[in-house]
Amino acid sequence: MHEILVSMNNFFQSMGVQGLAINSAVESFFLVPPPDFLLIAMDLAKPEKALYYALICTIASIAGAVVGYFIGLFGGRPVFNFLFKNKHDKFEAVEKMYNEYGSFAVFFSAFTPIPYKVFTIASGVLKMNFWKFVLASFFGRGGRFFLVSLVLMFFGEAVKQYLELVILAVTVLIIIFCIIVYKKRHSFIKKDKE
Numbered sequence: 001m002h003e004i005l006v007s008m009n010n011f012f013q014s015m016g017v018q019g020l021a022i023n024s025a026v027e028s029f030f031l032v033p034p035p036d037f038l039l040i041a042m043d044l045a046k047p048e049k050a051l052y053y054a055l056i057c058t059i060a061s062i063a064g065a066v067v068g069y070f071i072g073l074f075g076g077r078p079v080f081n082f083l084f085k086n087k088h089d090k091f092e093a094v095e096k097m098y099n100e101y102g103s104f105a106v107f108f109s110a111f112t113p114i115p116y117k118v119f120t121i122a123s124g125v126l127k128m129n130f131w132k133f134v135l136a137s138f139f140g141r142g143g144r145f146f147l148v149s150l151v152l153m154f155f156g157e158a159v160k161q162y163l164e165l166v167i168l169a170v171t172v173l174i175i176i177f178c179i180i181v182y183k184k185r186h187s188f189i190k191k192d193k194e
Contacts (some may be wrong), residue, residue, distance in 0.1 A: 008032050013041065020053060021060040028064030029071060031116050036148060043152040054149035058142040065120045065137045072124025080125050081091070084118060094122040101176075103128070103136040110140025 012019035012033075020042060024035040035057050043050040071079060077091070084090055097105040106128070109119035123133045 013038055017042075017053070017056060021056050024057045024060035025064030025067070027117065028120050029068030030062050030118070034113075035145075039145060039148060040152060043149050044156065047153045047156065050149035050153040051146070054142075054145040057145040058138070061110075061116075061145070062134065063143045065141070066117070066134070068117060068120030069124040069128075069130065069133055072121035073127065074124070075121075076127055080121055081122065090118060091122060091125075094118060096128060098122075098126055099130065103132040106133055106136035107140040110137050112142045116141075138193050 012023040012035075015022065020035060020038050023032060023038055026032050027035055039053055039057055042053050049075075071083075071127050080091055094105070101108075106123060108114065109116045
């Protein structure tokens with residue numbers, strides 16, 4: 001499996017910017033290597049184009065996410081189960097996250113290493129509001145790809161090995177911020193009802 005993923009990554013890399021776009025789009029609904037590997041390589045090769053590469057990744061990834069959303073919307077649970085064999089509990093976990101966090105669940109999956117494709121297809125299955133889905137995807141994917149590109153643009157090769165830690169740290173900060181906003185909003189609503 002590892003060899004197949006490496007071959008796919010090499011194939012996308014051989015196509016340059018078009019490969020980056022295809023990789024980003026397909027990864028949003030199908031099992032291919034994350035576009036981050038190719039994005040990192042291209043950012044390091046041409047740091048002056050890093051933001052352009054991040055933009056390509058973001059737009060293509062959202063286009064792919066829309067495909068995933070409609071796969072889930074029209075294919076329903078049977079298609080989800082077929083695509084993610086032996087992942088019955090995965091759908092329940094995703095559904096629970098939706099019920100608890102709504103579009104924040106899509107944002108977190110788009111921003112973090114959580115498999116985003118699971119959430120794009122599940123969003124359609126669960127009939128999440130399409131525009132909330134697109135908006136959460138835009139901020140999650142855009143935030144992730146632009147963060148990677150900005151860090152590499154300014155710090156280059158020296159920071160490459162710490163990228164996962166940077167993304168993880170930013171994710172923790174965002175989660176803390178969202179929890180604070182969520183709790184304040186609920187306490188405000190509770191006071192209004194009283």
